[in-house]
Amino acid sequence: xxxxxxDVTGELAAFFILAVCAITGAVMAxxxxxxxxxxxxxxxxxxxxxxxxxxxxAEFAAFVQVLVYVGAVTILMIFGIMMTRHDHDSQERPRxxxxxxxxxxxxxxxxxxxxxxxxxxxxxxxxxxxxxxxxELGRLIFSGFAIPFELMSVLLTVxxxxxxxxxxREEDDLx
Amino acid sequence: xxxxxxxxxxAAVLFCLGLYGVxxxxxxxxxxxxxxxxxxxxxxxxxxxxxxGMIPSLTGHIFTLFTISVAAAEAAVxxxxxxxxxxxxxxxxxxxxxxxxx
Numbered sequence: 001x002x003x004x005x006x007d008v009t010g011e012l013a014a015f016f017i018l019a020v021c022a023i024t025g026a027v028m029a030x031x032x033x034x035x036x037x038x039x040x041x042x043x044x045x046x047x048x049x050x051x052x053x054x055x056x057x058a059e060f061a062a063f064v065q066v067l068v069y070v071g072a073v074t075i076l077m078i079f080g081i082m083m084t085r086h087d088h089d090s091q092e093r094p095r096x097x098x099x100x101x102x103x104x105x106x107x108x109x110x111x112x113x114x115x116x117x118x119x120x121x122x123x124x125x126x127x128x129x130x131x132x133x134x135x136e137l138g139r140l141i142f143s144g145f146a147i148p149f150e151l152m153s154v155l156l157t158v159x160x161x162x163x164x165x166x167x168x169r170e171e172d173d174l175x
Numbered sequence: 176x177x178x179x180x181x182x183x184x185x186a187a188v189l190f191c192l193g194l195y196g197v198x199x200x201x202x203x204x205x206x207x208x209x210x211x212x213x214x215x216x217x218x219x220x221x222x223x224x225x226x227x228g229m230i231p232s233l234t235g236h237i238f239t240l241f242t243i244s245v246a247a248a249e250a251a252v253x254x255x256x257x258x259x260x261x262x263x264x265x266x267x268x269x270x271x272x273x274x275x276x277x
Contacts, residue, residue, distance in 0.1 A: 012178065015181060015182075026192045029209075030205075035205060049215055052185075056225070058225065058235075065243065068244075069211070073246070076254050079254065080258065084257065095199075102199045105198070107191070110191040113191075122177070122229075124177070124229075125226070126229060127231055130233070137233050141240075155248055160248070162255070163251040
């Protein structure tokens, strides 16, 4: 999957280490029986993906990934686990037919994606990213993408107010 | 040949793993986590194309930031709905989420 001329550079080695970490975390998250273990192993995947972002020159995206995914989303899921009960013995009725069907579907999707990726002739990049990545990103967000950025803040506010309203105990609004 | 194909393949693997989790898992929290995994695969594609695409630009990074914000909002609302549901039915099994079907 990496061409015929196998020249091992530092980027290639780092990519494969991080890719193996990411896939291992994802597979373990799907196989572990306890939910808290899946959350932690998925946090491992998120950290590996942040490493891949650094490798791709997206330092700010990597920082936000660690901050939001590893910091916030994982903790939110752990809170969700804390507030609910997980008796993982009684609820697992095996459904082999459904799971086999889903597995075949996912493998078929992966096959289609893989063969299309291998068959596509990607043109060489015509240039490089600017050196001062984060500064340029900030300039772009506050000039060209200012309106989507503000809309995103409105969306976040609405979502969090909605989440608080939903999860509030209903006794609270009794007099 | 750049590493673009390898990055896209990794993202495809992660996306398919997340899709399998969404389709087969019964625990609602694991389903939400699998959704996050799928969104991360998309983000990886965006960042990879931002560097190795035909015209490298920072627009991919900005889209990644927007996707991460939407994913955070989605996770917050998802967990809130989960907790409300747990209060009513005392389960987190997605097979029991069938009030609209009855």
